[in-house]
Amino acid sequence: MEKLLDRLIEKNRYLTQFGQVANYIPALEKANPEDIGICLIDGKGKQYCSGAYHKKFSIQSISKVIALMVALMDNGEEGVFKRVGMEPTDEPFNSFYKLDLPQGEKPANPMINSGAIVTTSLIKGEGEEKVNRLIYILRKITSNHDITYNEEVFLSEKETGHKNRAIAYLLKNKGLLEGEVEEVLDAYFKQCSIEMDCRDLAKVGWFLANKGRILKSKEQVCSEEIITTILAIMTTCGMYNFSGEYAVRVGIPSKSGVAGGILAAAVNGMGIGVYGPALDQYGNSIAGYGILKDLSKELNLNIFY
């Protein structure tokens, strides 16, 4: 398996030159665009790694998956989905114009920024508590107690996040956001700034691929129903407005982040974490997508095959 991973990394490395590191958050610009790493944990829990699998990066939009999970645990399906939909959209992740049209009732889904800000607002806890609860559950799932958010990335996002601020104030205006807007945004920017490596991501993938059970302890910390909801939403909405093509080409429930991470949960119980900060036009890791496409074929992981 490790040879396969090595091979796929080498095969897809050339793609990094066609991608670009995210530049709208200054702290992300420092990443090395040529980095690629992967960690795969099979159904039995055996872990395989290759490339820059040990490099830490901020999880960015991948945090939306965990935030959705905690929001669902805190509020139930009805409590969450009355404020955010679960329909995929063909608009970019930071688009929010539809919310300003008369028919714009609520954000399309929790994987775009507007929906994710709603989800974060629904996590119980004041101030620092929201992000602490996300960190707590991530530490539990990964058994990695060093996981925390990167203060520099957080401050960079906070300082430049005017588009997210515009989204949050429109949500507030529409009665979709409880609490102080800046406090919710702080929680949101902090969750985006949580740092992990491919091994951590793979453990989260394994957790999702195994109905909410923790790799180390096998303890189930989330209901199967919530995991099903999350996997379906990852499939239809997880890769921004490339989710449809990704479902065709890869067919593994996944979620990407603009720092270059991809979290994938294969239905055969495999968890995968990929890293590659050079992004394509949709904001997905360009080499990460290439590797997952190949891996899906080699290991027959496409749920539609």
Next chain:
Amino acid sequence: MEKLLDRLIEKNRYLTQFGQVANYIPALEKANPEDIGICLIDGKGKQYCSGAYHKKFSIQSISKVIALMVALMDNGEEGVFKRVGMEPTDEPFNSFYKLDLPQGEKPANPMINSGAIVTTSLIKGEGEEKVNRLIYILRKITSNHDITYNEEVFLSEKETGHKNRAIAYLLKNKGLLEGEVEEVLDAYFKQCSIEMDCRDLAKVGWFLANKGRILKSKEQVCSEEIITTILAIMTTCGMYNFSGEYAVRVGIPSKSGVAGGILAAAVNGMGIGVYGPALDQYGNSIAGYGILKDLSKELNLNIFY
């Protein structure tokens, strides 16, 4: 199994009163809103039926699946997807305003009307040939040689289909449509008017759930790759702008039509056809959805579970 189907029909029958028969095509208004029927063919080919499973109805948007298949067989992936995307959209099935925005390059996917009209235009053949090829392959898949289109429904759609006509002319204007617009529309309206019953639909479902093999002969008439593409697109786009929630609640690749049919292809090799002309606000059979939601739970068919 038949008892289960009977039970689910009875359980969901009350839903029909909350739905409405499609009224924008005069010929569809004649349907009995209380009808419900189902046919399920298991992986081994055993067939179970219940309710109004023998009633014929026009397949409407379900034809988009077959048209996509034939277009892919005729043109290859590149030939098709340079003119239509494969991204789900949160817009209704007959929306096309995005095509008139500067960024509106091509229809979002082949399951909305604008995309489906492109797909139909890509089927090889002049005049009557396009629809005849669709009918031919449907007869082959179902071993039912009586399948044909309903002339009255066709004429009704042709007469009142001004919205589709607007879409087609805009596509023509954008260089996305080859051939005469009215000829393509005739083919499109005819394919929508093809009549089948739940048993036929279930056979098509079985065909898709078994990598393109025909139930009776086991002959493979379509590449596995195309079937994967279709199943993925059905999952992300098949139930109009309810596809996201449907993936969560049902999790079976499906396609609905406004005459009340739903075609479903479960990954365990099961094919399902459902009929119930009373529709919900999205244009999906309201009782059909209810039955499939229950069936998915009872038989564990949700691919995300």
Next chain:
Amino acid sequence: MEKLLDRLIEKNRYLTQFGQVANYIPALEKANPEDIGICLIDGKGKQYCSGAYHKKFSIQSISKVIALMVALMDNGEEGVFKRVGMEPTDEPFNSFYKLDLPQGEKPANPMINSGAIVTTSLIKGEGEEKVNRLIYILRKITSNHDITYNEEVFLSEKETGHKNRAIAYLLKNKGLLEGEVEEVLDAYFKQCSIEMDCRDLAKVGWFLANKGRILKSKEQVCSEEIITTILAIMTTCGMYNFSGEYAVRVGIPSKSGVAGGILAAAVNGMGIGVYGPALDQYGNSIAGYGILKDLSKELNLNIFY
């Protein structure tokens, strides 16, 4: 005065190199982009000409003004404005996406294509009659009995007018268009193909600037109320999505066409016709605008000054 016109033509001639002849209708591409002409008729009826004032061109969108006038005479204000608004829009003249949004009740105004197609449909008369009535009134206003439409331009517009066809079918679908779509479109394409020169245009301008009186006979053929409505709509909507800036810079009720004509009706009773087929990005004659801007300053014609 003629010296002034000569001077302004020379001063603005360089602008033609920054514009482009309309290319979406093949017949228009043949125009000489360097042509500029003007005719001005003062309040007392004295006529001054300069440049290519005698060249004939199709009036294109300028016909929308006359069509609106006849539609108002035929149906009254209520009959017209229940189907088309009188609000300016910041969208291009051939945009119609808003009509496909749930809030898209009717076209914004009669100076954009969607609104103008509605107006034309409201002109009384079957088949050729609609355009004949427009030609009849134009001949009367200008005392030029040679005015007619150019068959080649008409056929060119008819053949390539798929965008207008899309608009018309959407209007039909929304119940805003009476009659056969293709018949209305024929009338619309024919009215766009009516040919005039600057002298004819100036007479129409004089007619509008003098409360509906014909230059030669002083006969009043249209109510003052309708003329007021038309002048106001020309001011807020007449120069496509440049109408706002044009009101600031020129301040003369005007209407442009993509063949390069501009019709202007100054409130001091002056009528002006300008021709220059090189267009700016909005579809207005680039040199024509330059000349009118200068003329407005020289002769103090800006109604907001």
Next chain:
Amino acid sequence: MEKLLDRLIEKNRYLTQFGQVANYIPALEKANPEDIGICLIDGKGKQYCSGAYHKKFSIQSISKVIALMVALMDNGEEGVFKRVGMEPTDEPFNSFYKLDLPQGEKPANPMINSGAIVTTSLIKGEGEEKVNRLIYILRKITSNHDITYNEEVFLSEKETGHKNRAIAYLLKNKGLLEGEVEEVLDAYFKQCSIEMDCRDLAKVGWFLANKGRILKSKEQVCSEEIITTILAIMTTCGMYNFSGEYAVRVGIPSKSGVAGGILAAAVNGMGIGVYGPALDQYGNSIAGYGILKDLSKELNLNIFY
């Protein structure tokens, strides 16, 4: 003249029952929906009043006219119009979805909220200085040194102005807004909260109708060119997305505010101030519009007549 004003007030009073006092800013809800008042100052400076002409109200969007004037005086046309357009729009005054579309370069015009926030940001001065400069010039124009902003209204707008906050942050994100967002918003909310009565408004109208000269001193405090620009923009954009119909029916450059004021500047040198807090669906004073429509006919003030 005063009799005419009395008569028009009585004639239009019944309209107030079809309108509604603005309720989205709590402080405005306290207004008496039945109030109507008018003040008219003729070209020679003679003042006529009727009804509730002495009642003070916050000028709200009327302040956009003065803010535009000062911004133009501070930055020149180019400095202002590179950040905000001068095109009318058919969208409501608080709509901003187009700014989130790829083609959304800048706000359509300075009379909608998004454009007005840009204009306010361009007024020179830090903190309280911006609004103080507006108050200073309004005092000068009206010779009323009591003019100031209402603290309660300001705080109410500030507290509930999340939509404007969303707009401002999106403008910031697009690089269209200099300075601290909350500071600009404070200035904007304060300018909206400036209180005047019909007599003050009429003096501002007189000032605009007389090329920037102050009624009392005849001192010219603004260039004629800026006044022309403002009058044109008031005509095409001043009455929200009713500006087109208003130009037809009234034809006087005007600007309304949601507290019920209308500022009008007739081209014969007349200045008019109207008050009536019951609003129509566009946000314009319902009785105020009725009175101005009648007045325009009675006194022949329509510039398109």
